[in-house]
Amino acid sequence: MKYFSLQNKQHVVSFEEAVVQGLAPDKGLYFPERIPAFDKAFLDDIVHKNDLDIAYAAIQPFVGDEIPEAVLRQIIADTLSFPFPVEKVQDNIYSLELFHGPTLAFKDVGARFMAGCLGYFRRNDTRPVTVLVATSGDTGGAVANGFYNVPGVRVVILYPSGKVSTLQEKQLTTLNGNITALEIDGTFDDCQRMVKTAFLDGELQSHVMLTSANSINVARWLPQMFYYLLAYKQLVTRYPDVVFSVPSGNFGNICAGMMAAAMGLPVKHFVASTNVNDTVPRFMQTGAYTPGKATATLSNAMDVADPSNFVRILELFANSLPALKNKLTAMSFSDSETVATMEQVWKDDQYMLDPHGAVGYLGLKKYLADTGLDKNTAGVFLETAHPVKFADTAPASLQDKIVTPERVQSLYALKKVSVQLPADYNALKQWLTAN
């Protein structure tokens, strides 16, 4: 499989080059040259396949022969070492729980897969590489955990000061070792812009070898297909149709699901559920892409005004808005709707939503109500992070009901270590060069 830059289709690279570079030199995102198709017999028999074989079938065409089969299978096994249950919340409404990994968010999947690929590609390379990553909350912790102590790799995480939760910040700032947290006086979009600018800076790159671990990197983005297939496997014997509602910020997660659908996974429809950072829902209505400045919300990991991966979604639909609308509906919800939903679902169903899952749930319910879909349809919202990550801003009535998983309990006592920087690319460049 080759990958081209979405800024210049003539710029074509291998999987390895796409992973190691992260972003094309022209700042374009890499995109696969063709969309592989799942074997129909394999999909028809998916309930009898094991999870690792399903993931292998999904990702192998994107990797080709650039990673030997045994190595790729081991990377997948290391990535999927925790469960992805589909929990019933109400009749026809299911939560795909993606928070059972080490950092309690769906990002663990992509971060661990990418760490495995990068480790393989750099096995004979002694030059140190810097993984540069921007986070609005969850990516940073997952990348820090996935790359912690990986030889020859240093991770530099940019996060917006005061705009991530207590637990998220502890996950970013307490590992130390090969992980450094840069606390930026700005928004996630500022952090993402600074990271992307670094990739364009030839002078910087002559001193520092850089790659990205945001979902702009194909090895972070594509493995997110796995859990759509695993959810489908769990539901297909009961429901002919599945609708996924995906809480969306940088749009990498939903874009991976839509890639799986383009490969043949039978998904009836996708709902992109956003908070008030509604650039995509507005685009879907008007056709005008006009990102403003990000607004801070309770679902902070989705506080993204200019989502990187939306260009990939457009590419999947040959930039045709009518074609996209047949497969995707986008809706936005306020914090007050989010809180009311968290309280209501706990009261009625004893299911604890996190604010991102609540936004996904809202989008799903609204879509199903608007379209009047029947009992043959399973509605699935992605519960992208554990509620404890947002315990400090959870409604007072729910605070004492959120259970802290054992694997993060010790984090609260650790001391935060971060470097404060202004939202200015030159400050980042100076820091990277000096360190």
Ligand SMILES: N[C@@H](CCOP(=O)(O)O)C(=O)O
């Ligand atoms: N929601 C993200 C923002 C970055 O998204 P990514 O999937 O491109 O890494 C976060 O939690 O940091």
